[in-house]
Amino acid sequence: MNCDKAEVLGDLRYLKLLAKEYPSIQSASTETINLQAILGLPKGTEHFMSDLHGEYEAFEHILNNCSGVIREKVDILYGNSMSKRDRAVLSTLIYYPHQKLDEVKKTVTDMNEWYRLTLHRMIEVCRLVASKYTRSKVRKLLPPDFQFIIDELLHTNYEIKNKEQYYESIIQSIVDLDRADAFIEALAGLIKRLVVDRLHIVGDIYDRGPRPDIIMERLMSHHCVDIQWGNHDILWMGAAAGSPACIANVLNNSMQYSNLDVIENAYGINLRPLAVFAQETYHYSSCFAPKNAKDEKKYGPKDLRLVSKMHKAILVIQFKLEGQIIKRHPEFQMEERLLLDKVDYQNGTVTIGEKTYPLKDFQFPTIDPKDPYALTEEEESVVEQLISSFKGSEKLQRHTRFLYSEGGLYKCFNGNLLYHGCIPFQEDGSFMEFSFGGERLCGKQLVDYAEEVARQGYYSRPGSPQKQYGEDFLWFLWCGKNSPLFGRLRMATFERMLIEDESTWVEPKNAYYTLTQQKEICEKILSEFGLGDKPYSHIINGHIPVRSRDGEDPVRADGKLIVIDGGFCKAYQKATGIAGYTLFYNSYGIRLASHEPFDSTVSAIQQNKDIISTSVVYETAQHRILVRETDTGAQLLAKIADLKRLLAAYMLGVIKED
Numbered sequence: 001m002n003c004d005k006a007e008v009l010g011d012l013r014y015l016k017l018l019a020k021e022y023p024s025i026q027s028a029s030t031e032t033i034n035l036q037a038i039l040g041l042p043k044g045t046e047h048f049m050s051d052l053h054g055e056y057e058a059f060e061h062i063l064n065n066c067s068g069v070i071r072e073k074v075d076i077l078y079g080n081s082m083s084k085r086d087r088a089v090l091s092t093l094i095y096y097p098h099q100k101l102d103e104v105k106k107t108v109t110d111m112n113e114w115y116r117l118t119l120h121r122m123i124e125v126c127r128l129v130a131s132k133y134t135r136s137k138v139r140k141l142l143p144p145d146f147q148f149i150i151d152e153l154l155h156t157n158y159e160i161k162n163k164e165q166y167y168e169s170i171i172q173s174i175v176d177l178d179r180a181d182a183f184i185e186a187l188a189g190l191i192k193r194l195v196v197d198r199l200h201i202v203g204d205i206y207d208r209g210p211r212p213d214i215i216m217e218r219l220m221s222h223h224c225v226d227i228q229w230g231n232h233d234i235l236w237m238g239a240a241a242g243s244p245a246c247i248a249n250v251l252n253n254s255m256q257y258s259n260l261d262v263i264e265n266a267y268g269i270n271l272r273p274l275a276v277f278a279q280e281t282y283h284y285s286s287c288f289a290p291k292n293a294k295d296e297k298k299y300g301p302k303d304l305r306l307v308s309k310m311h312k313a314i315l316v317i318q319f320k321l322e323g324q325i326i327k328r329h330p331e332f333q334m335e336e337r338l339l340l341d342k343v344d345y346q347n348g349t350v351t352i353g354e355k356t357y358p359l360k361d362f363q364f365p366t367i368d369p370k371d372p373y374a375l376t377e378e379e380e381s382v383v384e385q386l387i388s389s390f391k392g393s394e395k396l397q398r399h400t401r402f403l404y405s406e407g408g409l410y411k412c413f414n415g416n417l418l419y420h421g422c423i424p425f426q427e428d429g430s431f432m433e434f435s436f437g438g439e440r441l442c443g444k445q446l447v448d449y450a451e452e453v454a455r456q457g458y459y460s461r462p463g464s465p466q467k468q469y470g471e472d473f474l475w476f477l478w479c480g481k482n483s484p485l486f487g488r489l490r491m492a493t494f495e496r497m498l499i500e501d502e503s504t505w506v507e508p509k510n511a512y513y514t515l516t517q518q519k520e521i522c523e524k525i526l527s528e529f530g531l532g533d534k535p536y537s538h539i540i541n542g543h544i545p546v547r548s549r550d551g552e553d554p555v556r557a558d559g560k561l562i563v564i565d566g567g568f569c570k571a572y573q574k575a576t577g578i579a580g581y582t583l584f585y586n587s588y589g590i591r592l593a594s595h596e597p598f599d600s601t602v603s604a605i606q607q608n609k610d611i612i613s614t615s616v617v618y619e620t621a622q623h624r625i626l627v628r629e630t631d632t633g634a635q636l637l638a639k640i641a642d643l644k645r646l647l648a649a650y651m652l653g654v655i656k657e658d
């Protein structure tokens with residue numbers, strides 16, 4: 001042991017704390033040996049998804065099939081000995097054990113035989129996926145009810161004759177005791193748990209699709225997940241924090257897509273005050289009808305009229321509240337979005353820049369042309385009630401706290417840099433500067449600042465200036481000019497709702513999106529985040545749907561940037577042509593999978609459908625990547641160094657063994 005005495009004595013307080021966990025030379029050495037062994041194992045698998053947009057069924061499916069990896073393992077084992085259909089059934093059983101079992105029972109006549117074969121196969125799959133972990137790690141993950149049995153079955157060598165009988169008799173007893181279903185479910189869960197070590201969500205869980213809350217619940221029960229906030233997530237976080245402008249935007253999005261179920265039923269937010277106010281204040285106007293109202297026959301004519309009026313009411317409130325924020329914060333540089341004072345309320349036109357456009361609807365009884373951004377008393381009261389409903393939703397607050405605790409604006413992990421939107425750039429290739437909090441900020445400093453203020457918006461003392469600024473900043477992150485989460489110059493909601501001329505609907509993108517076609521720019525970003533010296537670093541980005549139908553490639557800048565927003569979002573699938581990309585990073589390298597549109601869970605189960613269309617090996621490592629080379633490896637190496645110092649302290653007698 002070559003530890004310097006001064007070095008040992010230097011952090012004695014820390015070593016004494018460590019000694020509580022490893023109180024003897026024996027326990028500290030055992031742990032050191034364990035950690036050394038882990039360093040030599042293959043790196044754990046990371047799974048990346050983004051832009052889920054409330055599509056909980058497709059999300060659940062991809063989580064269950066681990067982007068096609070389960071099917072791949074089944075094919076490795078049985079490609080030559082089972083039919084394609086049987087392999088698909090076995091895979092579906094692993095994805096949806098409960099539902100698939102119900103179905104199998106309707107068709108299979110000899111269940112005894114089926115259970116025996118299936119259990120054998122599932123244990124083999126389990127053994128294959130467990131092989132890259134230490135026995136101790138696998139043991140810790142075993143479902144408690146079947147811990148001993150699975151451990152035995154995984155490690156029994158079937159080839160040895162006298163073990164064969166032992167193995168068979170365990171399986172037969174499981175079947176005889178009617179525990180086969182529970183056992184299959186436990187094995188399926190274990191296989192999925194072993195295939196993916198860590199899940200990364202690169203933003204936009206919320207909006208457009210039906211049930212983001214179900215996705216949140218699923219993420220909260222996941223064994224290891226991190227989230228990079230998307231602009232839609234930050235919007236909901238702002239709403240949960242009580243920002244009235246964010247609340248109005250959340251409601252606008254939900255009404256636009258007829259998603260009031262999430263608001264009212266999932267999160268228990270009371271929309272009655274808004275409904276009553278809208279009913280009394282507005283006439284029906286078709287430009288505020290939900291996008292998909294007709295397609296999905298969601299509404300009867302009365303409901304449609306009411307929702308459209310509520311939509312108009314909340315949009316007017318939104319435009320007023322946004323105007324107030326823009327005026328409070330000249331540093332956001334968004335004055336060009338002040339449009340209510342550019343409206344000619346007599347003639348029904350708006351002047352934007354040099355041009356004047358007719359408005360599709362110009363009945364605005366609550367707007368005082370002399371003070372267009374002021375809420376009326378009634379609007380004020382609706383907003384107050386909505387704030388208290390959003391803040392009082394236990395479920396929404398629980399989900400928001402999870403987004404804060406497991407999420408952030410970006411993450412550096414195993415050499416990769418993950419974020420949803422962009423790092424704002426000038427056209428000339430330099431980082432774009434913003435004046436916030438009395439400082440000029442750009443690049444990493446900008447996003448670090450933005451994350452701090454985003455936290456302030458939720459956690460600061462109610463009524464404090466910090467809270468107000470934080471809430472306004474959450475709104476800025478959602479749709480602010482060149483915000484790192486939004487990445488565009490403007491959000492043209494006013495124009496999209498009220499102006500016919502589509503040339504006004506354009507939302508120009510920040511220079512980031514063209515510049516990052518260049519490898520040097522991506523390398524500049526990676527260096528900014530301390531990943532410049534790592535040859536295998538990539539930026540993993542969401543936010544902008546990849547139009548694969550038009551030949552767009554998710555892999556850019558010689559492979560330095562990968563965009564994995566392929567569009568889980570059903571509304572965007574016509575444009576993209578597919579239903580999303582997901583990324584898998586295991587010890588052999590990185591692989592990109594593209595997915596076909598997901599029909600429904602029922603058809604996935606009945607027809608054993610996978611939705612992987614292609615799986616492209618994107619980058620193969622030159623050698624199998626070991627834990628030693630990962631971020632976890634670096635932490636383990638640091639811990640080994642600490643344990644060695646502890647051992648030295650025991651040997652020097654500076655700390656006594658317990």
Ligand SMILES: O=P(O)(O)OC[C@H]1O[C@](O)(COP(=O)(O)O)[C@@H](O)[C@@H]1O
Pocket residue numbers: 204208231232488491492493507543
């Ligand atoms: O296509 P939709 O749902 O009408 O939404 C359009 C709005 O959504 C946005 O694209 C933001 O959402 P994304 O983060 O998914 O791009 C806005 O820029 C735009 O105004």
Ligand SMILES: [Mn+2]
Pocket residue numbers: 204230231232420542543544
């Ligand atoms: Mn987005």
